[in-house]
Amino acid sequence: MKIFIDPGHGGSDPGAVGMNGTRESDVALKTGTELKNLLKSCGFAVRMSRETDIDVSLTGRTELANKFGADIFVSIHCNGFTNPTACGSEVYSFPGNAEAKRLSEILLWHICNGLGTNSRGVKKENFAVLRMSKMPAVLVETAFITNPDEEKMMSEADFFKKAACAMAKGICEYCGINADFPAEVKEHWAKTYLDSLIRKGYIESPNLWERFEETPTIAMILALADKITGQ
Ligand SMILES: [Zn+2]
Numbered sequence: 311m312k313i314f315i316d317p318g319h320g321g322s323d324p325g326a327v328g329m330n331g332t333r334e335s336d337v338a339l340k341t342g343t344e345l346k347n348l349l350k351s352c353g354f355a356v357r358m359s360r361e362t363d364i365d366v367s368l369t370g371r372t373e374l375a376n377k378f379g380a381d382i383f384v385s386i387h388c389n390g391f392t393n394p395t396a397c398g399s400e401v402y403s404f405p406g407n408a409e410a411k412r413l414s415e416i417l418l419w420h421i422c423n424g425l426g427t428n429s430r431g432v433k434k435e436n437f438a439v440l441r442m443s444k445m446p447a448v449l450v451e452t453a454f455i456t457n458p459d460e461e462k463m464m465s466e467a468d469f470f471k472k473a474a475c476a477m478a479k480g481i482c483e484y485c486g487i488n489a490d491f492p493a494e495v496k497e498h499w500a501k502t503y504l505d506s507l508i509r510k511g512y513i514e515s516p517n518l519w520e521r522f523e524e525t526p527t528i529a530m531i532l533a534l535a536d537k538i539t540g541q
Pocket of ligand 1: 325334388
């Protein structure tokens with residue numbers, strides 16, 4: 311599988327800038343670079359639209375992806391708004407592209423789950439990079455750089471690895487690949503199943519993971535079985 315990563319903005323275009331000076335172009339590049347390394351270690355072939363702080367045109371970005379013959383195009387951005395209370399994550403796909411929509415739904419869930427951000431939902435937009443890419447393409451708005459709490463989150467050291475890990479999990483799920491993640495981001499083998507059950511609505515408690523070593527009672531098993539067979 312070939313993945314094309316497009317860190318938004320760069321060079322003369324910093325994108326949105328937070329109140330403490332955090333630049334969208336820098337966050338996108340650092341997140342994209344982490345994602346590239348992680349996906350490569352999982353066996354994906356990866357290209358990026360830019361690996362440094364340079365200008366790349368929108369056409370240039372999609373041309374690189376099309377030439378590479380990517381299976382998936384992921385553009386990484388951070389949101390910005392005049393009202394600093396705006397917060398959360400959203401993922402865009404091109405209107406009418408069902409595969410891109412499926413990818414956007416899976417990615418958004420993993421991003422919100424991994425970063426603890428609230429979901430603003432999947433959205434459709436006629437963005438140039440989504441329109442001109444020949445493969446399923448999505449544009450991720452990781453969080454709001456103009457929101458003080460989310461800007462702070464983006465300036466913390468472990469943010470880029472966390473965001474990249476969430477996106478890599480989403481990409482693996484979309485591709486149907488059970489990837490072997492490197493030790494530092496590797497989770498308990500059963501965590502994937504827990505996440506999946508929470509996402510499908512069978513389990514409500516996100517704190518269940520902390521009780522993971524508990525022995526289940528027959529009552530718990532029956533309740534879960536009823537939920538699953540009842541749908
Ligand atoms: Zn942007």
